[in-house]
Structure formats: structure tokens, C-alpha cells
Amino acid sequence: MPADPAPARRELKVLGLFVAVFVGLFFLPVGHPRFDKALKEGLELTKWYAQEHVLLCLIPALFIAGGISTFVSQAAVMRYLGPRANKAMAYGVASVSGTILAVCSCTVLPLFGGIWMRGAGLGPATAFRYSGPAINVLALVMTARILGLELGGARAVGAVLFSVVVGLAMHGVFRREERAKVEAAAELPEVEVKRPLWQNVVFFASMVGLLVFANWSRPAEATGLWAGIFAWRWPVTGTFAVVLAMALGLWFGFRWRDLALAAVPVVLLSLAFSREPLIPFLAGCAGLVLLCARHPDEGREWLDATWTLAKQIFPLLIGGVFISGMLLGRPGQEALIPSVWVSESVGGNSLLANVFASLVGAFMYFATLTEVPILQGLLGSGMGKGPALALLLAGPALSLPSMLVLRSIMGTRKVVVYVALVVVMATISGLVYGAVFG
Numbered sequence: 001m002p003a004d005p006a007p008a009r010r011e012l013k014v015l016g017l018f019v020a021v022f023v024g025l026f027f028l029p030v031g032h033p034r035f036d037k038a039l040k041e042g043l044e045l046t047k048w049y050a051q052e053h054v055l056l057c058l059i060p061a062l063f064i065a066g067g068i069s070t071f072v073s074q075a076a077v078m079r080y081l082g083p084r085a086n087k088a089m090a091y092g093v094a095s096v097s098g099t100i101l102a103v104c105s106c107t108v109l110p111l112f113g114g115i116w117m118r119g120a121g122l123g124p125a126t127a128f129r130y131s132g133p134a135i136n137v138l139a140l141v142m143t144a145r146i147l148g149l150e151l152g153g154a155r156a157v158g159a160v161l162f163s164v165v166v167g168l169a170m171h172g173v174f175r176r177e178e179r180a181k182v183e184a185a186a187e188l189p190e191v192e193v194k195r196p197l198w199q200n201v202v203f204f205a206s207m208v209g210l211l212v213f214a215n216w217s218r219p220a221e222a223t224g225l226w227a228g229i230f231a232w233r234w235p236v237t238g239t240f241a242v243v244l245a246m247a248l249g250l251w252f253g254f255r256w257r258d259l260a261l262a263a264v265p266v267v268l269l270s271l272a273f274s275r276e277p278l279i280p281f282l283a284g285c286a287g288l289v290l291l292c293a294r295h296p297d298e299g300r301e302w303l304d305a306t307w308t309l310a311k312q313i314f315p316l317l318i319g320g321v322f323i324s325g326m327l328l329g330r331p332g333q334e335a336l337i338p339s340v341w342v343s344e345s346v347g348g349n350s351l352l353a354n355v356f357a358s359l360v361g362a363f364m365y366f367a368t369l370t371e372v373p374i375l376q377g378l379l380g381s382g383m384g385k386g387p388a389l390a391l392l393l394a395g396p397a398l399s400l401p402s403m404l405v406l407r408s409i410m411g412t413r414k415v416v417v418y419v420a421l422v423v424v425m426a427t428i429s430g431l432v433y434g435a436v437f438g
Contacts, residue, residue, distance in 0.1 A: 008174035010357040036255040038326045038335040045325030045365070046318060050192025053106070057279065058314070059285055060211040064204065065114030070298060071200060072118060081128075083171075083178045086327030092125035095163040096135065106317055106365070108132035109405045110309050116409060120180065122174055126418060127167030129406075134397040143372055143392065150437060151385065158429050162393060166421050173417055180204045195251050203247045209240035214281060222264050233279045238270070241284060254295055260285030264309075327400075346378060349386035349434030351427070357387035360424040361395030362419060363403075371395050386434020392428035 003250070029035040068077075086157060112129045120128075131375050135156070144152025171178055216233040219226040245263060248254040250270075266287060269280040292303035328342075329335030343355045377387055408414045 014047060034334070034336065038329070039334040041329040041333055042324075042340065043321040044333075045330050046322045048330070049318070049321045049365075051412050053175065055282065055285075056214045057147035057211070058106070058110070058317075060207060060214070061108070061110045062205045062306050062313070063288065063302075065110035065202065065309050066302050066304075067207065068111070068114030069305045069309075069421065071203065072303040074395045076197075077118040077120050079114060081115060081120040081124040083123075083181050084119065085124070090121065090128055091125040091164050091167055094124045094167065094333070095131050095160055100291075106321075106399065106402050106405070109313055109317070109402055109409075112406075113309055113313070113409050121171065121181070122178055122414070123167040123171030125167075126170045127163040129418075130157065130166050130397045131163035134393070135162065138313050139372065139396065147372065147375060147379070151392070153390060154389055155434055155435075156428075157398075158389065162397075162422070162425055165425065166418070169421050169425075170414070170418060174414065192202050199247070199251045202243065203251070205417070206240045206244040212239055213237045237277075240268075245260070248291070249323065253300065254291055255378055258291055258294055262291055283330075283436075284411030316404040316408060317338055317401045320399070320404045321365055324363070324400045328364045340378060346387040346391075347382045347384060349384040351431065353387045354390045354427045354430035354434070356384075357390040357430060358394045358423045361391040361393075361426065362398040362423050363400045364395060365399040366395045367400055384434055385437055386430035386432075388430075391424040392427055394422050400424055 079085060080093065111132065112125060115128065116125050121267060129146075140152055140156050140159075143155050213229075213233045213236045216226075216230050220229055221227060245259050249256050249259050262284075266280045266284045269283050270277070273279045289303065292299040292306075325335065327336050329337075329339070342356075342360055346360075347355050371392060375383070375391065378391075379385075381390055387417060403415055406418070
């Protein structure tokens with residue numbers, strides 16, 4: 001019998017990887033000013049992401065995603081977001097989710113992974129994935145106030161339509177797989193519902209409240225509604241934490257004694273470090289981990305699901321942020337790709353300018369709200385209105401780090417199609433907008 005060629009191919013791939021790494025290290029341009037600056041920018045962006053987004057954004061999002069995969073039955077997800085769900089309801093819910101979740105393109109990934117693993121249809125799931133960071137109410141308001149009502153309105157309308165069109169297109173391209181998912185779901189046994197829907201709604205609403213208000217950013221002006229909410233963000237965050245603790249005790253079987261013991265350090269640290277709210281927040285997260293570890297049933301499952309998602313997402317996310325920083329740097333800082341190339345390539349409203357703006361937006365990492373001041377500077381440097389809208393529609397919803405994580409969740413083919421759809425639609429939207437309002 002002929003020898004199996006598969007092991008030989010695997011060894012050749014390993015050899016090729018070794019050679020590529022060696023050649024890269026051998027010719028590494030250490031000491032070249034631009035490379036050294038790019039390396040510094042990659043580390044600076046990664047450090048900033050770790051300080052500003054991992055603790056307050058990613059950890060709560062991972063717990064929400066783990067809760068979805070533990071406490072939300074597959075039958076419920078299939079009913080509201082599955083391939084056989086009512087299309088108007090499924091896409092309606094998914095397309096406006098961003099008005100609730102003030103998250104960036106990376107923070108939404110655990111939430112997407114949670115509903116995807118529970119059997120959500122590809123169309124509604126990708127609509128949710130796009131709308132989460134794209135339809136952020138605060139970002140839309142900032143866009144309208146700083147960049148003009150015209151561009152802010154176009155971004156709002158375009159983002160909602162985008163989420164639905166992208167979802168429908170993804171469903172159409174992969175309809176055979178979706179049909180197989182429907183057939184598989186039909187054979188699933190009926191799952192016993194452990195608690196009524198409203199209890200799950202209160203449980204998840206409390207965690208979403210924690211995520212949203214803990215990350216409420218400081219507004220540019222010290223007055224107004226957003227400034228008032230910012231002033232009270234930590235008391236409101238604490239209120240949602242109390243609601244979460246009550247839900248765990250009343251409906252999820254957590255022992256009241258354990259909940260009280262976990263709450264005491266948080267309260268004491270809040271009093272001792274009133275100007276450093278991150279310290280009690282971290283104590284609360286650690287307490288939740290211990291509570292779940294001590295709970296033999298659903299609590300332990302919740303912790304295991306959260307940890308599984310963290311192992312899958314976190315390394316790719318951090319690596320992607322570092323690469324993004326090396327290539328494009330931070331706002332106002334140079335990296336491997338000179339910023340002048342970007343500003344010179346997005347002038348006017350040509351096809352190439354819109355394509356370039358869409359591609360830069362797709363691969364660059366934008367934290368929530370940072371796209372507005374970046375665009376303000378680019379518009380001042382001669383950027384056309386069409387490319388500005390294209391970047392606004394592609395940028396917050398995509399990034400190189402999110403692509404790497406999505407590939408591990410959905411596979412390469414689906415990610416390539418998803419990115420291509422967003423880039424093409426952002427380009428078309430920019431061309432139309434530039435032709436009408438440019």
C-alpha cells in the first residue's frame with residue numbers, strides 16, 4: 001500500500017513555518033527608525049487596549065457570552081434568532097442591538113460567539129455582529145455634533161441598513177449550511193425550561209448595564225445629559241451589580257452567604273478607594289469567579305463557558321491589536337504605513353478614495369468613539385465626504401483583531417465573505433453619498 005502523504009505534508013508545513021520565522025528574524029530591521037517606531041506603536045496600542053478595554057469591556061462581555069451559552073437554551077435562541085425564526089423579528093432585534101451595547105468591534109466578539117454557539121442563524125448573528133459596534137448611540141450623537149448632522153444621519157441610516165443587508169447576504173451565500181442547521185435543529189429534543197424568560201431578561205440586562213455604564217466615556221463638554229450620566233456612572237454600575245447579585249440568589253441557586261461574602265470586599269474597597277473605582281470593580285469580578293467556582297451546577301458551567309471563550313478570543317485579540325498598531329499606529333502617531341499615504345489617498349470622492357477608506361477602516365482598530373476625532377483630522381486634511389462615510393461604516397464594525405477572532409469562530413470562508421461585503425457596501429455608500437453631498 002502507498003504511504004499516506006498527509007504526515008509528510010504536515011512536516012513540510014512545519015518546516016516551511018520554521019524557515020519563514022528564521023528568515024524573518026534574520027532580516028529583522030531592528031535599529032531602523034521606522035521599524036523601531038512601529039514596534040513601539042504596536043506595544044503602546046496593546047498597552048492602551050489592555051488598560052482601557054480588557055478589564056472594563058472584555059471581561060464583562062466574556063461573562064455575558066458565557067451566560068448566554070449556559071443559561072439561554074438553544075431552543076430559545078433558535079426561536080428568536082435561528083434560521084427558521086421570523087425574519088422581521090430576528091433582523092429587527094439584531095440590527096438595533098448597537099443602541100444598547102456601546103462596544104467596539106472586539107468587545108462584541110464574545111457576545112457574537114455566545115449566540116453563534118447556541119445556534120443563531122448566520123444572517124441574524126452577523127447582523128448583530130455588525131450593529132453592535134456600528135450603531136452606538138453616543139457615537140452617532142458625537143458624529144452629528146462634531147462632523148455635522150448630515151454625516152451623522154447618513155451614518156445612522158447606513159449602519160442600520162448595512163446590518164440587515166449584510167446579514168441577508170451572508171444567509172444567501174451560505175444558505176446550504178443554514179438549511180443543514182435547520183434540519184439539525186428540528187431533531188433536537190425539547191429542552192426543559194428552568195426559569196421563565198423574564199428572569200433571564202433581568203439577569204442579562206443587569207450584566208449589560210454593568211458593561212455599558214462602567215465604560216461610559218467622559219464627554220467633551222461638562223454639561224448636558226451625557227455628562228450627567230458620566231457623573232453617576234459608578235453608582236449606576238453598582239446598582240446593576242446589586243440587581244445581578246439578587247438575581248443569582250433568587251433564581252440561580254447561589255447561596256446568600258457566599259453572595260454576601262463576595263460583596264463585603266467590594267463595598268469596603270469602594271469606600272477606601274472612592275477615586276479608583278477600577279479596584280472594587282476588579283474585586284467584584286474576582287468575587288463572581290469564586291462564586292461560580294463554588295456553585296456545583298450552572299455556576300461552574302457558566303465559568304467553564306466563559307473561560308473557554310476567553311482562551312479562544314483573548315490571544316488572537318491581543319496579537320491582532322499589536323499588529324494593527326505596528327501597521328497603522330495610534331491616532332496622530334506614525335507606524336510602518338505613513339499617515340501621509342492615508343491622508344493623500346482619501347482626498348476627493350473617487351472610486352479609489354472610497355475603496356482605500358473602506359479598506360483602512362476595515363483593518364485599523366478603532367476603539368469606541370475614537371473614529372470621530374480621527375475623521376475630524378482627516379476631513380481637515382482634505383478627505384472627501386464620501387470616503388469619510390465609507391470609513392465610518394467599515395471602521396467601527398471591523399478591525400484586524402476582530403477578523404482573526406472571527407476566523408476561529410466562523411471559519412475562513414465566512415470571514416472573507418463578511419469582510420468583502422462590508423468593504424464593498426461601504427465603498428458604494430461612500431460613492432453615492434459623495435456624489436450627492438460632496
